[in-house]
Amino acid sequence: MGYRFTRADIGYLGSAIGRDALSEADRLELTPATHLRDLERVRRAHGDRAAALIETVRLRRRAAAKLLDAGQWLFTDDALQQATPTLVARQRAARLAGRTVHDVTCSIGAELVELARVCPAVLGSDLDEVRLAIAGHNLGPHRLGAGEQGAPAHIPGPPERTRNVLLAKADALRPSSRDTVIIADPARRADGRRTHDPAKLQPPLPDLLAAYAGRDLAVKCAPGLDFDRLGWPGEVEVVSLDGSVREACLWSPGLAEAGVTRRATVLLSNGAARTITDAEPDGIEERPPGQWIIDPDGAVVRAGLVRHYAAKHGLWQLDPRIAYLTGDTVPEGVRGFRVLDRMDFREKTLRAELHRRDCGPLEILTRGVDIDPDALRSRLKLRGAQPHTLVITRIGRTATVFVCSTP
Known part of the structure; x- marks a missing residue:
């Protein structure tokens, strides 16, 4: 499960003192062989902040393979596992460029950062106050106007505005915005295990779809879902990154390309992207094996x-x-x-x-x-x-x- 961060931890880690302490901890090996020695060293220097510091350094090192430019981000273990890889989030944001978007399960803000680059206004909401605090920190430059200096991490209580992002505590199943495109990423674990049952996602997919019936909606889900059985009326996009299938995204009819119900998007870390849809021809010959x-x-x-x-x-x-x-x-x-x-x-x-x-x-x-x-x-x-x-x-x-x- 990893260390359980508190809002006080996030405030400390985002402060100048916390940043200096993280830099010190990052110089340690933090391997299984050095764990006890490193932990004792950090405890001597930073007391009961040691666990939060060490966990943050470890999570940042893990995040490097998934999230670009996230060297100063904060995480929780669960949130990092579910965070959308940067290139996948960037590809989705490009489809929503120019729209006002509300991410109703924003977590630590991996999706918000990419949306904020191309959307005039973005809302992020979550029920977890610690994750909202982390999202405020991770939004970084999107909190400030051009030329302004850095500021302490935001600790959301009431709604709090960054440069073009508003963060607020809200239940994803109780609509709290109007005239926005809704993005949701239901948690894919139930009882500690990964699930492919739409009704066991958190929040449950049927409840989520009912809450935003008639709205422009993009829902990230596991690629193992039975989409034919789901009977989705819009587009199902399956996305891979460097040969690994990462997610599926359900695009409501208002966001889908005309005539498209299935799309495959193949992304590479070098920036290349290829896509194919079911609107393209599928006629092929029956022939003996080729070369x-x-x-x-x-x-x-x-x-x-x-x-x-x-x-x-x-x-x-x-x-x-x-x-x-x-x-x-x-x-x-x-x-x-x-x-x-x-x-x-x-x-x-x-x-x-x-x-x-x-x-x-x-x-x-x-x-x-x-x-x-x-x-x-x-x-x-x-x-x-x-x-x-x-x-x-x-x-x-x-x-x-x-x-x-x-x-």
Whole structure:
């Protein structure tokens, strides 16, 4: 669960004294091996503030992989876990540029910071006063007009205004703004476990949708939700970052692009972004496997847009029920596997072929078959030097293995 921060902690950590203390703590290793020694050192210097200081330094180090320019931010463990990665939040904010937006589950402000860059006015509300205090601190430059000097972190009580952001304590299920686009990010854990049940989100998704019926609404949710069963009338966007599916976003009809009900957005840390929707063609040929196998990005698969992606890039499917694609070229910027051989899946035959190829390092990709890649790799007992990739899947009723070169 991590250290439980208080509003007093946030006030201290955001002060000049707290910032200096954090700089001192950040010079420590803070590894499991040095934990007791480091903790004692911080306690001697800063007394009962030690736990808050050490936890903040640890959280900042973890946040570096997820949040850009957040080196001076404050966090709680739970809030950092749920915080939207900067590039994902930035992409969503770009769709809302110029609108007045109310984030009704604003937490520590990861979304607010990006909205404040492109929206004339932003509201952030939450029931957790500590997280609101942290959001006030994290908004940083958005608290001040051009040329003004820094100020102590805000500690929300009554509504408090930053440069173009208003923070207030409010229940997400009791609308407290008018004429705003609503953003919500229900917590995806119930009873300490991650849930894919819309009714067990906090706040529950059905209650949230009912509270803002008829409003322009964007709701972040887990990509594992059954969107067809949900019967969402607008657009479902599935977003990945650097190959990892991060979230889905439900866009109400007023915010959706005309004719689009499904969208996959593929983001990369280098700033590249690609998108595909179900408004694009999905007609593809049925052909024998080509020279390459392509495993589409998870956002494309989760959004149900494999055929649309294939049509856009001149590819086709190995099997209509399987998400692996094939073709004679590889889309730019996408990892492909050049096919060296194809055979029915029989371990003895496969082992002989891999030994013949002097195979050593082996990547195994599976889809549509009940095979444990780690267990199979161990049974193959490879001792060669050449890296290869296996793509094992089902074509019709036959388990098939493609021996490929490793990109």
